[in-house]
Amino acid sequence: MHAIEISDITKIYGKGKRRIHAVNKINLIIEQGQIYGLLGPNGAGKTTAMRMMLNLIRPTQGNVRIYGDDVRQNHAILRRVGMMIEGASFYPYLTGRKNLILLARTHGLTDMNRVNRVLEIVKLSDRADQRFGTYSMGMKQRLGLAGALLHDPDLLILDEPTNGLDPNGILEMRLLLRDLVDNHGKTVCFSSHTLSEVERLCDNLAIIHKGKIVREGNIESLLTEQTQLRIKASPSEKASAVLSPQWRVCDTTTDGLFLEATADDAPHIARALVNNGVDIYEIIPHRQSLESFFLDVTSGDDQL
Amino acid sequence: MTALFRAEWLKLAGNRWAVTFLVWIFPMSALFMSVGAIVIALLASAGSPETLNDMSQFLTNWQGGFLSAWMFPNSDLGRFTLIIFTAIVFAGEYQHGTWKNLITRRPRWVIMLNKFFTLGVFITIAFTMMSLFVGVGSIVLGQIVGHNMGVFDANSLGEFIRDIITQMGLTLVTTFIATGYTALAAMYTKNIIGTIFTSLLITLGEPSILLLVSLGRSLLHIDLFPLYLLTPTHNFGNIRNAEMGYEPFVPLAPEGFVPFSVTVSWLILIGWIVCLIAFSIRNFNRQDITA
Incomplete structure (x- = not known):
């Protein structure tokens, strides 16, 4: 019960x-x-x-x-x-x-x-x-x-x-x-x-x-569902342009590019970047904090 | 139910300022005044017969003191203080946000009914004490000043019991009606001051229905007089007049009007109490408790 x-x-x-x-x-x-x-x-x-x-x-x-x-x-x-x-x-x-x-x-x-x-x-x-x-x-x-x-x-x-x-x-x-x-x-x-x-x-x-x-x-x-990948690549603007049609770019900081994607997506992302002439330095799975998850789901009306 | 009654009692008695200045002040004042009058009479008996004579004029028979205390709550001051007290009891729950603690533990109707019951017991005890202090004080004072307090026999005792029950009944009926108004006012205003003003307006303004009767007749040619006959004010007055042996006086009564019997007036007053309590419970059951 x-x-x-x-x-x-x-x-x-x-x-x-x-x-x-x-x-x-x-x-x-x-x-x-x-x-x-x-x-x-x-x-x-x-x-x-x-x-x-x-x-x-x-x-x-x-x-x-x-x-x-x-x-x-x-x-x-x-x-x-x-x-x-x-x-x-x-x-x-x-x-x-x-x-x-x-x-x-x-x-x-x-x-x-x-x-x-x-x-x-x-x-x-x-x-x-x-x-x-x-x-x-x-x-x-x-x-x-x-x-x-x-x-x-x-x-x-x-x-x-x-x-x-x-x-x-x-x-x-x-x-x-x-x-x-x-x-x-x-x-x-x-x-x-x-x-x-x-x-x-x-x-x-x-x-x-x-x-x-x-x-x-x-x-x-819930937090795993929202796993992100942090990618350090150069040039970062080009990396963002290559990836954004397929994955949601959450943030772009000096630490890198944050993508809403799972670890399984990493090989596909790497291939896409290399094929487009972008150099990759790091691809690290980044577990979202509850805070950023909370802010993500409560910002705007699109989630409702 | 005993535990619930004791919980409400603890709450009432624990609010020391309110209970002292709005309820216990009456029996306490009666006690001090009785003791004071007795002391003055004892001092005067040593050499001031005029003072004793003056004091004697305030005394009636032995029943008078006991009965007069029960008339006090029906005075404007008595009603005013009791309305403030009951407003604190009902609206205080909204103001302190404490309803939620109670109604998650017992059904709402039980909580509401218990409040009415406990208030009734509380007020009965307070005015019984006041009645005893004034009554016994008057008898002792009568002995000291040499006033004839009347015969104490089975007849006078029987008459006294009937009178005091009537007087207590009238006091409790009007108190419960005022309490019903206060409970409803508390539900709508949800604060003590608002409840006091609303209840006073209803209780003290109720006789002004006579003005409506008069205006209805003169301006709109509508007779609202039958409505006035159903008011607590009219029926309370009707019973009191009958008890005092006065001729029935009904303002704006049409030619050939026959007043209600005392029994009908009692039934109407009891009907008011039942309706007000039932209405309070119904409203409370449907109310969202958001504080």
């Missing part, structure tokens, strides 16, 4: 000319026991998609299933989900501990030791009796994560969980999420626009742009 199955969800705001597709026919399957990243620029539709997963927003069309149950038909399925959406939100006049007690009671938990346990996990025990309103951004995020973990959920849906955390906090969060998935069988779906974080943490990812998924899959295979 899939942890999350999203079918054709669409969210449209406004009417007539002011109609905006915040999310446009997204289909997604997130298997259990993995960390899945939703990557996208600001306003891409990540948070709206996550809110629909949690039944906070009604989709204009489509549905979301969590562990096989439609979230709009069976609310109880959300009790298996822990979430933090758009930062941690708590009552500023209550202490961190009381905010968690309140959530525990709302959830119907009877074991209040769980509150202390999650405070320890997020390393907030010593500040738990201060009012939430006095917390720093990082402490708020930690409490938000504590709230999400409180009922020991099977699935965590976290929107930008590392926002406001210092480097140590980010590392701890990464280790914690990895531990939850690898050693406790949990599933994590999280969004971010921090590419390095996604690259380090995720097993699979989807890139959302303008409300649509433009790429989806395992990070390794």
Whole structure:
């Protein structure tokens, strides 16, 4: 059974000319026991998609299933989900501990030791009796994560969980999420626009742009799919003119010519260049970074 | 459900500034005033009979103190403070962005109903305390100043129980109606200040439907009077007049008009509560939570 199955969800705001597709026919399957990243620029539709997963927003069309149950038909399925959406939100006049007690009671938990346990996990025990309103951004995020973990959920849906955390906090969060998935069988779906974080943490990812998924899959295979070849040749202008009809020239720098091509294309490229009188000094497979891949797929509308 | 009630209670009671200055201030003021009056009476009893006589004039019978406290929430000041408090309770969830924590854990209708219920219990406790402080204080004061507080027997006790239940009922009914308006206002404005203004406008402006009745008759020759008869204001007044033994007074009533019975007025008020709560739940169920 899939942890999350999203079918054709669409969210449209406004009417007539002011109609905006915040999310446009997204289909997604997130298997259990993995960390899945939703990557996208600001306003891409990540948070709206996550809110629909949690039944906070009604989709204009489509549905979301969590562990096989439609979230709009069976609310109880959300009790298996822990979430933090758009930062941690708590009552500023209550202490961190009381905010968690309140959530525990709302959830119907009877074991209040769980509150202390999650405070320890997020390393907030010593500040738990201060009012939430006095917390720093990082402490708020930690409490938000504590709230999400409180009922020991099977699935965590976290929107930008590392926002406001210092480097140590980010590392701890990464280790914690990895531990939850690898050693406790949990599933994590999280969004971010921090590419390095996604690259380090995720097993699979989807890139959302303008409300649509433009790429989806395992990070390794996505980056391999987009392998480039770096070619040092002279004269470089002529090399570019020879190759561009057949391969996409991504960039031309002092380091050489970057072509969208696989290693299998190398002999063909070499032959074409030699036949046209271009001298070759190097042909090196160049693995694209997630950053350049992300920028490639989110630039312009041609990918949509 | 008990856990959910305790969660809401923790939230209400934890908002110390709001709860102190908008709710507990009434029983606390009643306590201080009662104790103060008793101390003054004790001091005056040593040699100032005029003061005792003056104080005696503020006292009625032993039931009076208990009942008067329950009338306070129906005053403009009482409604004003309760609207601010309920606005903080409902709109505060939007302002703090905390709805999402709650409605992913329990169905929305359960959360909303629990809010109404907890508020009702909270306000009942606060005004029961106020009623006790004023009532017991009045009796003690009556003893000190030598005021005749009336007979305490089975008859007067039975009458008192009936009166206090009516008064409590009226207070809770009007409080729930105001709370219903506030919950709806919170859903549309999503902030505390906007909710307070909108709820005040509806609650305090509701009697102005009489102006519409008058304008309808004189300008458009349409009789909106039957609509006025369905308003909480009219039915609340109808019940209070009947309880006080006053002649029914219905402004702009046509010739030969027969007012509703007390039972019908109660049913209309309860109908308002049911409709407002149902409407709040329906709207909340359909609302996108984007904060």
